[in-house]
Amino acid sequence: MVLLRNVSNAIWHAFQALHQESEGLVAKTKLKVLTANMASTLDLYGVEKGLEQFSSTSTLNFQHFLDYLQKEVFSSILITKLRDLRQYEEKIEEICWLICRKNFTSTLFKDTQIFYLFRIYCLFSDMNSDGDFSVSLNPEEAVIILQKVTESLGLDCEKDKRITSLNKGHKTFDFQEFINLFVEFKDDKHSLEYDQSMYEVINDIYQTYIKDVVKKGYLLRKGYLLPTFKEYWVVLQPCELSLYKNKNEKELSGVIQLDPQFALRPIHCNSPTKSEKLLKFSLKSGERNIEFATRDHKSRIQWITALQLAITYSAGERGFQRDLIIRRKKKREYEEKMKKDEENIVLKQFEMARSQLEEEKRARKAAEELARVDSRRVAELEDMKENLEKLLEEEIQAKRDEEIVRALQARVLAEEWEKREELEQLQKEQTALYEEEKQKRIEFEQLQKEKEVELSLAEQKLKELEDERIKLDKELKHARFKIIRSEETKEDLESRIDSLLPTLSGASLRRTSSFVMSSSRDRPTIFENQVFDTRRSRIKK
Template identity: 45%
Template sequence: MSALLKNVTNCIWHAFDSLQNNQVVHKSKLKVLTANIGTLLDLYGVEKGLDHYRSSQELTFDEFRYYLQHEVFSSLPKTLNLPVAREYEKKISEVCWLVCRKSLLSRDKPIFSDDSVFKLFRIFCLLADLVQDADDTNHYVVVLQPSEAGLVAEQLVHCLGLRWDAADWEALGSSIGHFRWAAFLAVLEAKYCGDQQLHIEALMEAVDELYDVFIEDIIKKGYLFKRGYLLPTMREYWCVLQPCALTYYKSSSQKEQCGRIPIDEYCSVEAMPGDGKIQRFQVITPERTFEFGTQDHKSRLQWLSGLRQAAAVSGGAEGYQRRARAGRRGAGARREQEVRDARARLQLEVRARLAAEAQAQELAELAQQDNKKLEELKSAQTELERLLQEETQAKRDEEIVRALQARVLAEEWERREELERLQEEQNKMLEEERLKRKQFEMLQAEKESQFREAERRLRELEEEKQRLDAELRAAQEKISQTEHNAHALHVQLREMNPNLRNGERARRAISFVPTSKSSSDTLIDLRALRHLKTLDDEEKL
């Protein structure tokens, strides 16, 4: 599809829509529209091909657009310069407006003039999209996105000197959705231009300003002083700045053009020192340098900004507003994709939430069956909340802890070295203790051996004592017997020979006998016995 047909498709659709009956139009009506379009393009007789196009006498919009593409617009050059393309668009829009103006102008309380409505119609067709009807996919409609309609409405409100309420427009756009022509015009007239204090001339000037911005791509216009090429005098002109050129006229009526300066990416703008009355600046092109001036510094800044903007957007075969619209469409497509992604995520979250709710219902049923478990879960939940609060507090304290970590680590290393030193000393002490314990065990073993030896000797002594006690008892019995015998012997001696010698011997014998009954030494008893035996032997002699 050619670029020109693409740009005027919305206007042609409105003309087709005003002629259609049950989504088709008779060829006879389309011949008139096709002939007028061909005449504007310097093509004659292009409507005759409709008789042989298709066997039916009625055509749908797709069929009519296909015919225009291949039989009418294909005869044009593939590339058209921007001024020629704009002129063709304007003429074709006027022809389509003549066909559909009656249906598009019908409304209960008109506020805009017919000329202003036509200009708004061109703006609507520029920014709108041709889409398939949601109710009938075989039927097309031209709709305007709420963002694009809001752009036009905001510009109109600013031109009228009113205050723009973006939130109110967002609510209105969300309630209406896509704007068709009737809704778009009704909103502009009823909501923003229904004030009786607004004069009709003010409305016309505001619409003209919109038309210049969106259709003519006028970035800025106003009076400028221009230095002459031959005479170095500053003359005042009405200048109109577009992305492709700066055109200057004798007056604001723009009927007598005095010159045109092409603007492209190779142009530059520079400010010049002012002389107190005129603030000067230069427009430098590859061919020559132009000198302009304004009455104040603020206007010069505005023109410098506008000229730099025009140079930046001068490239391309389409107008600036169409390219801006395409850029907004791309951004809108990205936003719509993001919205779709967000909706998909939201649906996943909704499904997850529903699944969680179902699981929660199951848990609730289980909780009703087991109250104790529910209490445990509640206590666990309370504990988790407390832990969450503690974790939050811990995160807040984390920075402080990190600041103290270095110092604590250094102290820990010092403690570790001290502990290692103490551990070494303890190991030494344990080693000494083990040696002492070993020596003590050896000494204890030696003492135990000595103790056992002493016990053995004690047992031997006890046995010896018992033996000696037995011998002592036997000796005592013998002594007792001996005493008895000695006494009897003494009595006999006294009776038989009572001289002094015998008496003396008897006394010695008696005095030698032990007088005590204690356990004396066994050797003394034996000597006494031997002494007595000696005495007996002497007596016998």
Template identity: 35%
Template sequence: MRLTCSRPPVMATLGQLVANSLWFAFDALDQQKTGVVPKSQLKVLTQNVGVLLKVDRRVENCIAEYLSSQHLTFEQYLYFLTHEVLSEVDDGSTSYVGLKEHHDSLDHTFWLLGRHNLLQRHYPVFSEDALFKLFRIFCLLGDRSSERKELSQVSLNVGEVREVTRNLVTSLGREWDMRDFNQLATVISHFTFPVFITFLEGRYIQDTELTALESAVDDVYDHFVQQVLKRGKVYQRAWWTPLWVKRELEVRPWALIAPCYKLNPKSAAISVVLGPTHVPLTPAATVHNIPDEPGARQCRFTLCLESNKLVQLAATDHRSKSEWLRALDAAIHHSQEALPYHAIQSATRKLEHAEEEARETAERIRRDSQADIIENTQAELMAEKMARAEAEAAAREEAAARQAEEKRVLELQTLRLQLETLLEEETQAKRDEEIVRNLQARVLREEWERREELEQLQEEQRKMLAEETKKRQEFERQQEEKDSQLREAEKMLRKLESERLRLDRDLRSAREKIVMSERGKELLEARMKVKERTPPVRTYSLRPVRKERGNIPKRSSSFNTQAARLFKFRTKNEENNENGSENSNGTVESN
């Protein structure tokens, strides 16, 4: 995909303004710290940027066609964002106010994405809101440098840290100590954002009230980001009457503003007398000092606008008057600049710092070169002296070395003979070792074969054990089935036995009833027979006839005979019943 090369200069400036804050968002997405981020994650970020800038088309779809890789470095993504997203902003928002609104919204979005890595500190002092304001100051004044080919880093140099720290300490009402700062900052040449926050919290804001700290951070934020060059009380003359009204004004590079207009409804009435609360500044505007005159208001100065309209002002004192004149002159001079005022000042300070470092480096090189010449001359003289002494010592050492060499030759010859003897012994030892190694190899092969046989035998035993285990399990299963059948048979036998006992009880009860009935029957028959055999007695007496006692023995004899017969019949029935019960038991047992 071919990117558009021609782009509005304002959008290029917006890309420069948000580049540092965009790096923090990019670094938050780069969790592995490899310097590249997948396009899928950058697509979501691009969509959010397009929504914030109110771009009509879906620019996030273009990132898939940008380059052929699935990952982008920060420089590649910044180039894509500048040419494909920032260039799509409407022409109506390309003014400086619109540029500032876009800058604020994008910085806030990138802060929300990368703040989870920036809020983590051991002993935090700044609140999250104060940290966000310092983050914007850091991104405005910071530089981007490459640590490696893929990785880049945003940092502040010592000069910018000194400027921010000085404003913060001054806003807290404390005295600025340049020597103390130089002692603390000598070991660090560039400050990353975590190091910058730790530096401020650890040295300059300890034991500070939270309200005072928030107010000081707001002042520094207004000074650097909101570009408030001067803010304070000033007297302004009404345009139609010689009436001086005290009001609060602030100077920014594009306008002279009364910030209390939105907060104080009475300012609406004041604006009728004094004029508008937002006076735009252009390069055609001028500021003039009015000398003090007797009987007139002191510390006066005028602001002449492009439409030849005069704004007459008066400061509270001469020091404040000088500050107002200097602030208005700087605002008029930078009213048409695309970059923020303090970004330009930062670039100027960095250039001066680089020139100063270059001068110091050149001076150090010049001093080092002169010192090197002197040192080289002294070194040459010392080298000649040492060379002469070394030559004399070398001659003496050569004579001693010759003698030592002859002695060394004799020692070497003796050593050669010893080495030859040792070589022969070592050769014989190697032969013996080779024989032993062959024997060990053969034993190892035999052991290996035996091991294979043992493993095969072990495998067969394992199979047999598995078969025996299966047979034992089958036998146990059959045994359990037979045990269950036996328990069922025993249960049935107990049931039949209980039934037999019940039937025996019923049979004995029936037998007893039969015997009793037979006995009763026999007794009845005997009585009937006795009655039949005994003739009726006739008497003519009116008294009942008494039975003679002599008949009793005969009755008793007949009764005894009937009882004996009944006993014999009972004995015979019992024998028949016992035989029947034995037959029934045999039948049950056979079943």
């Protein structure tokens, strides 16, 4: 029933937007359409037909409609993954928005922006079931949203009159009043640039609270085929880690589905480049091991903390932001309960004081009767009466002050214990981080020494190879020069032979040609001699 509880506020808005036959009642024929649309998103069909037999009347109030949805529609849905739950929530709230959006229009915002604000309002608002159902936004939650807006626009939250007025007031907000809060920001600077900024702010709030984005930013990831780190724009949610090529989040490079089986482990290793150092950590689940890296220690701590938080919430029934909202709501309920208890204590003390005053009045009447007998005794009793009344009032006031101080002391003591536990936890984490960094520094220094030795050996070897290459280049140039000289000599000889051919007889010509051929076959080439000399020099070395 988690899905129904999460979308109840949106369903209430759709219920209110339908034409009502009377106050708080909607015809079943119109509720059938809403039920059929919501059921189709859940792959259920025909469940709206049961509305006719659910009640003998032709109309239903919101409580009966919720009971029917819980029994006939949402009870058959089994959702085990937070990602699927978030998709169903978006589809159902979009259906509800299509029904009720005609009641919430604004010329200053686009339809997409109003829909984003509608989902944000449904997430933060509370449903009051006392008497008639209603959905309203607590001013504390409105302050949190507006603080996010002012920070995104570069304004000062503490000096903004809109936020300070909300902190002082105790009025709840409906959705139209919630839209008007954003309209006030646009009225300040109504320009195209400011409109684009407001759109980005609303989209950022939507991503943070509705999409439950825990953290965004650049992160280095090690490749599978090539062991090099590549930078990605990463969007972290409780159920998945999405990697994009750039900040506009249009080209998706990969998605890592998170679950409680993943474990985080920091890794100490140098960056593959000489100009920078990378601080690594791994995300491991079974045999799957994914390595990430950052360029500074602070970023690594932030990413490890955010990833641990996302892994913790990956198997839960509600996201991180919804859990924070529920915690704040429980805290407000607890504070209201404590306030009522304090008021009851003060009321009881007042009743006791009033009973004491009644007793004093009766005692005064008895004293007046006795005073009739003795006038002197009457004067004494009057003085006693005045003193007793003063003492009683002082005692009552002292008891009230004592109870208030005790309540405040108990609250301060509880807060002190919480702060002390948080401080001890932070001290433990700081000590662990210090020891870890100390060990890493020792390992890094050792590794650096080894790398320096290897670098010196490599430089020496490189110098030797460079000398040998220069020597071989010289030998190759010399061999090429000899080959060119041999070719020139050969061409000169052939030209001389051609000039002597007419004067020589046939026998002489044959003897000359055979002599030249035999001499050319028997004599090794200049290049062969050069290769032989090179091999002989290497053997000597």
